[in-house]
Amino acid sequence: MKKILFICWALCFSYCLHAQDTVKGFVYEDSNKNGKKERREKGLPQVAVSNGVEVVLTDEKGAYTLPIGDDDIIFVIKPAGYAVPVSENNLPRYYYIHKPAGSPDLEYKGVEPTGSLPRSVDFALYPTEEQESFTAMIFGDPQPYTEKELELFARGVVDKAKDEEGISFGISLGDLAGDDLDLHPKYAEVLKNTSWPWYNVMGNHDMNYDATTDSQSDESFEKTFGPSAYAFNHGDAHFIVLEDILYPDPRDGQGYWGGFREDQLDFIENDLKHVDKDRLVVLSFHIPLWHENENSFRDSDRKRLFDLLKEYPNRLAISAHTHLQRHNFYTAADGWEGAGRFHEYNAGTTSGDWYSGQLNEEGIPVSTMRDGTPKGYALLRVVGNQYQIDYQVIGKPLEHQIKIFNPKVVANNRGSSSGIFANFYMGDKNDKVEYKIDEGEWKTMNWTEAPDPAYLADVMEWDLMEKLVPGRRPSNPVNSTHLWRGSIPTNLPLGKHTITVRATDMFGRTFTETSEYTIAEPVSY
Incomplete structure (x- = not known):
């Protein structure tokens, strides 16, 4: 009898351990948009789901299974032709945070304890019509250090940008705040004034500087915006969003360095296994892959990224960080072995030269950047697997270039x-x-x-x-x-x-x- 009880206990313990290490759920078409999977709502097959490293496809019933730890975010990689729910601030809700004990105790709050893993972590999708031709708005470095500067961003940029027509979504390329991470939710409220969803990149000024490991430097970012590395599809394009800041700098433990952790590069590799070679792949990150400041980006990480993308003839990287505007073209001399040149657009910024300069007639700093580029935002126009980029100077017609x-x-x-x-x-x-x-x-x-x-x-x-x-x-x-x-x-x-x-x-x-x-x-x- 004792032997039987011991076997039962061992089986239960093994099951509980396995349940804690594995997440299961469904990706489904939420026909009534109530955020709950109901029996009559169909599961969606062949949809990618990730834990930030591994990427799996749902089966014919829309089911998936992934390993999970105590500090993971599970997310669906939105397929083309579908939309994900958005928050009241137009932030896409495509993820589930699993931190049973919550974030570590940091100066700026992170995620509260999430408790036990649900029996099923499900992701709702809504069918929507997506054209192969679409436009995305691209912001670089809003970077308000104070609520006053956040107001300048709201009045000087968002109040103008919100009148753009035909925008499918936006991508903000990092430094959403200027070190004061309590501004993250307020920044999201400002972006609510546009009528499209916003995907956000983590910048070096969005980090928890008191974190002791790189993997914990995004705890406050995750609280408001979700994972710092993820992907989604729109039309014939596949977008990969990445945090590319190594913190603390592994060379000396001080400051930060441009680059990727191994798990982030593994995510890109696993994600691309499910992306057709003829699609346009757009990567968005904060620190450019190259800058005049030598050693600003870890060479080995750039090389592995290039190797992962060399079989994709249609690709584009978009970065910010420099408060300048330029195009970087990488060739074999830089380690790029794919067809043609690898194009990185280092975008101009909405804060311009950090809210400096004389005030315009609205009382907003002109903020021209150090290379003479006026502050503004970019419009990424995609047709099929091809792209063009426009730069919209704030307060000027689009033709002003x-x-x-x-x-x-x-x-x-x-x-x-x-x-x-x-x-x-x-x-x-x-x-x-x-x-x-x-x-x-x-x-x-x-x-x-x-x-x-x-x-x-x-x-x-x-x-x-x-x-x-x-x-x-x-x-x-x-x-x-x-x-x-x-x-x-x-x-x-x-x-x-x-x-x-x-x-x-x-x-x-x-x-x-x-x-x-x-x-x-x-x-x-």
């Missing part, structure tokens, strides 16, 4: 070391940029890596002030990667002349901008 800097007046027939400068915000040095004077012939402008003189003039204005004005001095300028120069003719008739600049981008689209200057008689000594 170039800023011209030139002298206002030059002496007739007298040589000048001044020049015509064109800052083509979305430009790359391989783009074609030309200019003409009046109805003259088009001439090629020369790409130059130098500070934007228009931005430099704005900064110098602060240093020449004799009385302080509201606002904060902008940061010092840096070399722009999208600046072109042409000589300024002085051998033309006296009077006003029109400068026209046209630029053709990497997608074959042409943009124009005009400016004026005056040719006057020289003034004698």
Whole structure:
């Protein structure tokens, strides 16, 4: 009898242990949208579900099974043609957090204890019509350090962006807050004023700095936004969102370093096993894969990422962090072995140069970035497995893509070391940029890596002030990667002349901008 009781106890213990180590559930079509799986609601087969490392597909009944630990998030990878529930702040709810003991005791609160694992962790999906052609809004670095700066973001960016039409969803590329993680929920409330769901990336200013391990640095982020590494599908595109901050820096235990943990790279590998090779793969993370600051990203992690994607001919990476705007193209010299060049768009930011500069007529800092790019947001336009990117400058028509800097007046027939400068915000040095004077012939402008003189003039204005004005001095300028120069003719008739600049981008689209200057008689000594 004792032997039988012992066997029963052992079986029960084994079952409980197994139940604690395994999560089961269904992905189903929630026809009445009440968030509960009911018997008549069908399960959805071949839908990917993940624990942040492993990725499995549901069976013909919509069922899945995954291993789970005491600090995991289970999430469904939304298939194309379906939507997930959203919170009152338009945050997608596609995940279940399992932290029986809650987050560790940190300065900024994390997840409260979730208790025992439910018998079934189910994910509701709603069928929806998704076109193969769609537009996603991309934000970089809102980064408010205070509630006042959050208000500036709300009035200066969101109040403008919310009027965009045809947006399917948004992706915010990290630094949603500026170290004060209590601003995360308030930031989400601001984004509620748009009418589309927002997927969020974790940035280095969204971390729990008092965490002792990298895996715990996202505890407060998880509380508001869910997992820091996940994926979803929309149309013919597959989106992978990643936290790419190693904290503390494994080299010296101080600060942070750009890179991925092994489990994050394993997730990408396992996720891509279920993604057709002809789909567009879009990766979103905070720290760019390369920057002028050497060793800003761990080489081995970039190389493994490249190797995982080399069989995908259609791919794009989007990052932020730098408070500049540029395109990075990776080749074999950088470890990329796939077809063509690997394109990373390092997006401009909605905080611009950290809410600096003079105030506009609405009392909001102009915040032009150090490379002369005005603050704004990007519009990722996807058609099938191809993409284009537009940059929307805040307060300007979409057609405004170039800023011209030139002298206002030059002496007739007298040589000048001044020049015509064109800052083509979305430009790359391989783009074609030309200019003409009046109805003259088009001439090629020369790409130059130098500070934007228009931005430099704005900064110098602060240093020449004799009385302080509201606002904060902008940061010092840096070399722009999208600046072109042409000589300024002085051998033309006296009077006003029109400068026209046209630029053709990497997608074959042409943009124009005009400016004026005056040719006057020289003034004698």
